[in-house]
Amino acid sequence: MNKNQFSQFQLSDEIIETLTLLDYNIPTAIQKVVIPHALAGYDIIAKAQTGSGKTAAFGIPLCEKISWEENLPQALVLEPTRELAQQVKTELFHIGRKKRIKIPALFGGMPIDKQLLTLKQKSHIIVGTPGRIMDHIRRKSLILEQVKIVVIDEADLMFQMGFAEEVTAILELLNASRQIMLFSATMEDKIITPMLAFMKDPKYLLLPDAKETKGSITQSLYYVNTDDKFTLFMKLLIHHSPSSCMIFCATREMVNTLYQKLRRERVRCGMLHGEMEQRDRLKTIESFRDGLFSYLVCTDVAARGIDFDSLTHVFQYDLPTNVETYVHRIGRTGRNGKSGAAISLASPDELRLVDSIEYYLQDKIPVIPLPTITEEQKKQFREKQLEKPILKKRKGAIFQKSITNIAIGGGRKSKMRSGDIVGAICSIHGITPEDIGIIDIRDRLTYVEILNQKGEMVLNALENKPIKGKIRKVSISRKRN
Numbered sequence: 001m002n003k004n005q006f007s008q009f010q011l012s013d014e015i016i017e018t019l020t021l022l023d024y025n026i027p028t029a030i031q032k033v034v035i036p037h038a039l040a041g042y043d044i045i046a047k048a049q050t051g052s053g054k055t056a057a058f059g060i061p062l063c064e065k066i067s068w069e070e071n072l073p074q075a076l077v078l079e080p081t082r083e084l085a086q087q088v089k090t091e092l093f094h095i096g097r098k099k100r101i102k103i104p105a106l107f108g109g110m111p112i113d114k115q116l117l118t119l120k121q122k123s124h125i126i127v128g129t130p131g132r133i134m135d136h137i138r139r140k141s142l143i144l145e146q147v148k149i150v151v152i153d154e155a156d157l158m159f160q161m162g163f164a165e166e167v168t169a170i171l172e173l174l175n176a177s178r179q180i181m182l183f184s185a186t187m188e189d190k191i192i193t194p195m196l197a198f199m200k201d202p203k204y205l206l207l208p209d210a211k212e213t214k215g216s217i218t219q220s221l222y223y224v225n226t227d228d229k230f231t232l233f234m235k236l237l238i239h240h241s242p243s244s245c246m247i248f249c250a251t252r253e254m255v256n257t258l259y260q261k262l263r264r265e266r267v268r269c270g271m272l273h274g275e276m277e278q279r280d281r282l283k284t285i286e287s288f289r290d291g292l293f294s295y296l297v298c299t300d301v302a303a304r305g306i307d308f309d310s311l312t313h314v315f316q317y318d319l320p321t322n323v324e325t326y327v328h329r330i331g332r333t334g335r336n337g338k339s340g341a342a343i344s345l346a347s348p349d350e351l352r353l354v355d356s357i358e359y360y361l362q363d364k365i366p367v368i369p370l371p372t373i374t375e376e377q378k379k380q381f382r383e384k385q386l387e388k389p390i391l392k393k394r395k396g397a398i399f400q401k402s403i404t405n406i407a408i409g410g411g412r413k414s415k416m417r418s419g420d421i422v423g424a425i426c427s428i429h430g431i432t433p434e435d436i437g438i439i440d441i442r443d444r445l446t447y448v449e450i451l452n453q454k455g456e457m458v459l460n461a462l463e464n465k466p467i468k469g470k471i472r473k474v475s476i477s478r479k480r481n
Contacts, residue, residue: 004016004020004029005026007059011060011064012024015060015063015095015098017098018096019060022094022395023436027053028052028053028207030046030048030052030053030054030207031053031362032058032347033205033431034054034061035061037058039064039065040182041179042179042201043179043199043203044182044203044205045192045195045390046181046183046184046205047183047184047186047205047207051113054090054153055091055092055153055307057199058096059088059154062096062151063092063101065148065149066101066124068100068101070126070146073121073123073144073361074124074125074147074148074199074407075124075125075145075148075150076125076127076128076133076149076150076151076152076170076174077125077150077151077153078129078130078133078152078158078167078170079127079129079154080129080154081161082107082278082281082282083281083282083301084153084154085105085107085128086285088095088127089127090395092125096124097399100437102121102125102438103120103123103127104119104126105128106126106127106128106133107129107131108131108132109279112135115132115136116281117412119136119142120141121426121440124286126315132168133170134166137170137173142276142315144173144174144175148177148178149179149180150178150179150180150181151182151183152167152180152181152183154183154184154194155184156184156185156188163229163386164331168194168441169354171200173452177273180199182202185328187325193333196326202306202428215340216331216334216335216338216339216340217330217334217335217340217341218339218340218341218346219344220368221287221343221344221364221367222236222346222368223346223347223348224370225348227286229347235373236343236345236371237295237369239373240343241384242294242313242379243310243313244308244310244311244313245316246294246296246311246313246314246329246333247295247296247298247312247313247315248299248314248316248320248329249298249299249317249318250318250320251318252274252275254317255272255297255299256273258297258317259271266385268293268294268351269293269296270292270296270297270301271284271296272284272301274301285306286394288308290307291392293382297317299323300320307390310338311332313342314332314333314343315344316329316330316342316344317343317354320352322354324360326357327361330342333420402451402457403437403451404451404453404454404455404459404475405432406447406451406455407446407475407477408445408447408462409445409474410467410468411441411445412444413443413444415468416446417441420438420468421436421439421446421448422439424462424465425450427465428431431454431457434451434452435454435458436448436449436450436451459476
């Protein structure tokens with residue numbers, strides 16, 4: 001069996017074991033350059049594109065450096081969007097699973113009262129948007145005195161969205177000895193210069209530009225009149241019959257319109273844009289990841305950062321006016337050594353926009369003749385839409401084979417503490433603290449992860465073992481992190 005190549009970074013056994021389970025065996029280019037400097041405590045300015053593995057590049061050192069015993073947050077990760085915050089929280093949670101690292105995600109659009117209750121418990125890494133994090137700081141529900149590391153992720157998008165003031169305000173509140181890691185797809189002065197005032201001799205780590213990834217993506221362009229656009233698009237969809245794709249539109253209204261048209265054609269799809277309720281947006285993202293539908297109609301809210309595995313195609317129903325957005329969109333496919341197709345529709349009056357995109361890419365986008373669709377192709381496409389979805393395996397699902405989630409009657413209302421739970425479970429013969437995962441104490445219930453396939457043993461023993469002087473009701477929990 002080959003040794004996990006992350007061992008070269010002298011990581012703890014818990015982290016190496018977890019990375020192996022997650023199938024992280026060979027570091028990506030950015031992980032090779034970032035992890036050693038991050039572990040050594042250097043401030044970092046890194047240029048890296050979405051899909052390069054940068055979340056693990058900063059997430060692995062964060063999880064390595066966290067001390068479980070400390071109750072207050074030790075690290076902050078700032079994200080520009082709510083969806084990114086949730087995604088990064090999940091990945092860090094998986095990486096830190098065996099160290100029992102707790103990672104609240106703080107962002108707007110979700111009930112703040114639940115976040116307030118979560119922050120009253122042990123929290124190791126906080127992931128969130130600058131606005132909601134500042135809100136908690138003002139409420140004094142988020143204490144920063146133990147924060148030693150801060151990550152500013154997707155900094156160019158962060159500043160483009162107007163979060164520069166909040167980011168600066170957060171940095172001003174942190175301990176002067178903190179470590180700062182900044183990740184951005186571009187290295188513009190307006191992004192870097194304000195941050196230098198807070199950094200100490202940062203290491204500049206630059207990876208290849210996104211333009212260099214075009215070799216794994218086959219691009220094509222179709223010219224079409226606006227009145228015929230949907231008809232042509234349906235032909236392209238039937239012709240390519242993608243296994244999984246994103247369809248980008250210019251506006252929320254166009255997303256709604258195209259989604260409804262596709263549904264009338266009985267195409268299994270979902271939609272995503274900024275006017276949707278936050279719960280609906282997160283549900284849509286998870287359903288697409290799980291494979292409940294294959295086509296996602298979206299605005300550019302999904303063009304940056306959000307990670308979807310194995311996208312075979314990207315369709316640009318509407319061309320973006322920003323050439324960099326074009327690159328970010330097509331970069332959703334053709335990842336991790338796989339090939340992908342990026343198909344764009346343009347009207348004849350968008351020739352100048354196409355020219356500007358080609359000038360930026362330093363390459364021509366092939367103009368393709370319209371396809372002819374046979375009745376057999378139409379039949380096969382319709383049958384494919386009627387097939388029962390095959391659910392994709394979630395990242396981190398490997399842990400579920402050895403983890404049992406248990407619900408214990410009693411929580412904050414009965415003054416339950418983590419120590420009470422750990423003490424009771426560790427008094428069971430054959431159980432050690434290493435067999436206990438995340439403990440989540442709610443008002444009237446406490447959720448506990450039992451690791452190493454010892455869940456049934458613990459469940460049976462707790463049925464007759466008092467916790468805090470009382471026999472508690474215990475059961476298997478279906479709670480998802």
